[in-house]
Structures are given as C-alpha cells and as structure tokens.
Amino acid sequence: MSDRISVTFVSTSGKHADKTVQIPRDLTILDAARYAGINIEATCGVRGRCRSCRVKILKGAIPPPSVQDTVQLGHDEVLEGFRLSCQTRMLDDSTVAPMPPKTEEGHKILEAHDSMMDADEFHLDSGITKITVTAKAPVEEHHQTSDVEEILVTISDLAHHNVPIQCMRKIPPILRKENGKLTVTRFNGRIIDVEAGDTTNKLYGFAFDIGTTSLVGTLLDLRTGEQLASAGGVNAQAVYGGDLMSRIAYAQFDEKKLTTLRAKVINQVNQYIRECCEEAGVDSEHVYKIVIVGNSCMHHIFLGIDVSYLGLAPYAPVVRENLVFPASDLPLKAAPNAQVCMLPIIAGFVGADTVACILATRIHESEEIRALVDIGT
Incomplete structure (x- = not known):
C-alpha cells in the first residue's frame, strides 16, 4: 500500500478551480x-472545537x-459524509468539498470617506514635509563636490545629512532634469525621497487597524486629513484560528508557522494599499507614512516577533515602545517610500489599538472619569 494518497478539492461556491494534491x-x-x-x-486553532473547517467527502x-465530528456536526451531518477537516485523515484517494459556514467576507467595515479633521480641534502634523529646491549638477573638475552635496547645500534647515542609498541611486538622472528643479521629501527632518520637478502636492499616508478578526486600512491626504479611500475585510490569518489565543497556539514555538501568519497579514496590507491607491488615483510611491495599530499579538506577528511567551504568564510583550521602520524593511512593497510607524503597546494584550482609541477620543484629556470600551472578537 502506498504511503501517499490523492485528495481532490472541488469548489461548491466557484471560489477556486478543482485541485488535486498528493x-x-x-x-x-x-x-x-x-x-x-x-x-x-479553522477558527478554533485546529482543536476540533468549531464547525468552520467542515468538509463533505464526495x-x-x-x-x-x-468524537469532535459528532459533537460539532451532529448525527445527521456525520451520516451525510461531513467531517471536520482538521481532525480527519483520509483512508484512500478521495474527492472533498469544503463546506465552511458563512464568513464575514464582504461585510462593509468602513463607510465614510469624509475629512476627519476639524481646523478648530486638530493640528495635522505627520512629520512628513516636502520642499522644492533647485540644485546644479557639478560642472567644474577643480570644484570638489558631489551630486548629493549640491542638493544638501540648497536645504537650509536640514536636521540630518544622511541620504538613504535608494535616494542616492535616483539622484544622478533627477539632478540633470528640469534644470535641477527637484522635490525633497523628509520625515522628521531626515531625507526619505527625492523626485524630479515639483510634487509637493502629492503627500499621502495610510492608517491600518490590524484586528484579530478584521483588518481595515484608510488612505489619507496628509495635507488636509481627507479620507480618500478605504478597504477592509476579515483578517486573512483567520484560517489558522479565529481568536487571539488560537492564533498564538498555532504559531507557538514554531518559526515556520509564525512566518505563515506574518505573510498573510503583510500580503493583505500590501493588497489594500494597492486597492486604495487605485481607487483614489494615487501613485503609491507618494505614500510616505503608514501608521499601524493592533493588539499585542497582531503587532508582534506583523513584525515577525515570536509570540510564544506572549501566550504564557505573565503575558509580557517583547517590546512596548513606539517603533518606526522604512517600509522596505518589512517589506511593504506596495508603498516603497513609506515610513511605517507602530504605535506603542500598553501592557499584556492591551495593545496599540487601545492607544489609538485614547488618542482619537482624547479620553486622557478629560477631567471626569470616563470608560473606553472596545468589544473585539
């Protein structure tokens, strides 16, 4: 008897073509x-405690x-050939139809695209600034200089003189176009991008809330605070566990499974960036800041940080402070010029999403006792 069997998956919803694997x-x-x-x-984390992974053996x-099949599916479905896919091993070559219950796919999570900003209440400061300068390419052999130096000398209030290597690679042709007129983009005074011509009116950012159940992203104009587009849906990691502890249990002490979870959310964020930019007619290269919040588990998984000990007492996160990375470090390829800002974690599972709620509601400024309630998963 062969130690391998063939399983063919057929779709009852048309979501995928028939596939066969050995x-x-x-x-x-x-x-x-x-x-x-x-x-x-497998919202229970492959423990046979839910019905989400049920299939029908055709x-x-x-x-x-x-026992889990009988408890979760009931006598009638068991007789009809239904089984929990997380608990069932086939005896020989088989054809199977996934029959999961309805998910939250397609639920509209965000609706408004209006500006969130009120000039009387908010001062918008993303830390991203753009200036237009005119620099001359070196022309005299006896004048010891460089392309980068010729650009830096035109910027009077430059806080940092370090220029990223990706900018250096772009500078030679840019400096020699449009008579040396170019736009320099800075984050907290540090150069992060250089472009030919005047692009100061193209300044965009994203806000992402990575929840255990859902993931939502919003594209904003960083000059006005206007919401230009939004995208949201069920967190793609949900196939590996529907709640926070199931997600931790799946990846606990297993680097490959952590990588799998991380790839799901990175790909989903990249997808939403592309979708929103296309909807709003925005070049994703002009997305310069991405702020991401989530509970401690989602925060760690997004960064590829081991969550094994986060799921054990005393439930301490690996890091709590505010973090900033170039998008290329993650990588978020859909927004190559962006700086990614992760808001700080408070403690345990009280994460950056709670910090975002505090900032958005200004509850910390109230002189009265107030309660902030976030009912998640």
Missing part, C-alpha cells in the same frame, strides 16, 4: 487543503467520525 497518509484534510493553496478556516472511503 499527500502522506498521516496528514489531515486541512493539511492537504493548505498544500493545495485552498484556505479553509468520493472515497469515509473515515469513522471522531
């Missing part, structure tokens, strides 16, 4: 689905039901 006999149907690139949700020998 797997070792000791793998579950859920494992086979992931090999095939088919997302089947062809092949149907394995006897487990």
Whole structure:
C-alpha cells in the first residue's frame, strides 16, 4: 500500500478551480487543503472545537467520525459524509468539498470617506514635509563636490545629512532634469525621497487597524486629513484560528508557522494599499507614512516577533515602545517610500489599538472619569 494518497478539492461556491494534491497518509484534510493553496478556516486553532473547517467527502472511503465530528456536526451531518477537516485523515484517494459556514467576507467595515479633521480641534502634523529646491549638477573638475552635496547645500534647515542609498541611486538622472528643479521629501527632518520637478502636492499616508478578526486600512491626504479611500475585510490569518489565543497556539514555538501568519497579514496590507491607491488615483510611491495599530499579538506577528511567551504568564510583550521602520524593511512593497510607524503597546494584550482609541477620543484629556470600551472578537 502506498504511503501517499490523492485528495481532490472541488469548489461548491466557484471560489477556486478543482485541485488535486498528493499527500502522506498521516496528514489531515486541512493539511492537504493548505498544500493545495485552498484556505479553509479553522477558527478554533485546529482543536476540533468549531464547525468552520467542515468538509463533505464526495468520493472515497469515509473515515469513522471522531468524537469532535459528532459533537460539532451532529448525527445527521456525520451520516451525510461531513467531517471536520482538521481532525480527519483520509483512508484512500478521495474527492472533498469544503463546506465552511458563512464568513464575514464582504461585510462593509468602513463607510465614510469624509475629512476627519476639524481646523478648530486638530493640528495635522505627520512629520512628513516636502520642499522644492533647485540644485546644479557639478560642472567644474577643480570644484570638489558631489551630486548629493549640491542638493544638501540648497536645504537650509536640514536636521540630518544622511541620504538613504535608494535616494542616492535616483539622484544622478533627477539632478540633470528640469534644470535641477527637484522635490525633497523628509520625515522628521531626515531625507526619505527625492523626485524630479515639483510634487509637493502629492503627500499621502495610510492608517491600518490590524484586528484579530478584521483588518481595515484608510488612505489619507496628509495635507488636509481627507479620507480618500478605504478597504477592509476579515483578517486573512483567520484560517489558522479565529481568536487571539488560537492564533498564538498555532504559531507557538514554531518559526515556520509564525512566518505563515506574518505573510498573510503583510500580503493583505500590501493588497489594500494597492486597492486604495487605485481607487483614489494615487501613485503609491507618494505614500510616505503608514501608521499601524493592533493588539499585542497582531503587532508582534506583523513584525515577525515570536509570540510564544506572549501566550504564557505573565503575558509580557517583547517590546512596548513606539517603533518606526522604512517600509522596505518589512517589506511593504506596495508603498516603497513609506515610513511605517507602530504605535506603542500598553501592557499584556492591551495593545496599540487601545492607544489609538485614547488618542482619537482624547479620553486622557478629560477631567471626569470616563470608560473606553472596545468589544473585539
């Protein structure tokens, strides 16, 4: 008897084409689905405690039901060939149809695209500034200078003279276009981008809330605070566990699984950046700041930080302070010139999303006792 079997997945919803994979006999149907690139949700973290990963076995020998199958699916569905894919190992070559319950896909999470800013209440300061300068390319051999120096000398209030290597690579042709007129973009005084011509009116940013259940992103004009577009949906990691502790249990002490979870959220953020920029007619290279919040678990997974000990007493995060990275470090390829800002974590699972709520509501400025309630997952 062969130690491998063939499992064919057929779609009842049209979401994917039929796919067949060869797997070792000791793998579950859920494992086979992931090999095939088919997302089947397992919101309980592959513990047989929910119905989200149920499938129907259409062809092949149907394995006897487990206790979890009977408890979660009931006698009637078990007789009809339904099984929990996270608990079931096939006996021979089989055809299976994923039959998950309805998910939250398609739910509209954000609606308004209006400006959030009130000139009387807010002062918008993203730390991103753009200035137009005119610099001359070096022309005399006896004048010891460089392209970068010729640009820096035109900026009177430059706080940092370090120019990123990606900017240096762009400078030679830019400096020799449009008679040396160019736009320099800075973050907290540090140069982060250089462009030919005047692009000072193109200044955009994103705000992302990475929740355990849902993920939402909003594109904003950093000059006015206007919301230009938004995108949101179920957090793509949900197929590996629907709640925070299930997500931690999946990745605990397993670097490969942590990488899998991280790839899901990085890809989703990149996707939403592209979607919003396309909707608003914005070049994603003009996205210069991305602020991201989430609970401590989502924060760590996004950064690829081990969550193993976050799930154990005393539930201490690896880092709590505000963090800033170039998008290329993560990488968020959809916004190559952006600075990514992670708001600080408070303690335990009280994360940066709570800090964002405090800042948005200004509850900390109130002289009265107030309660801030965030009912999540």
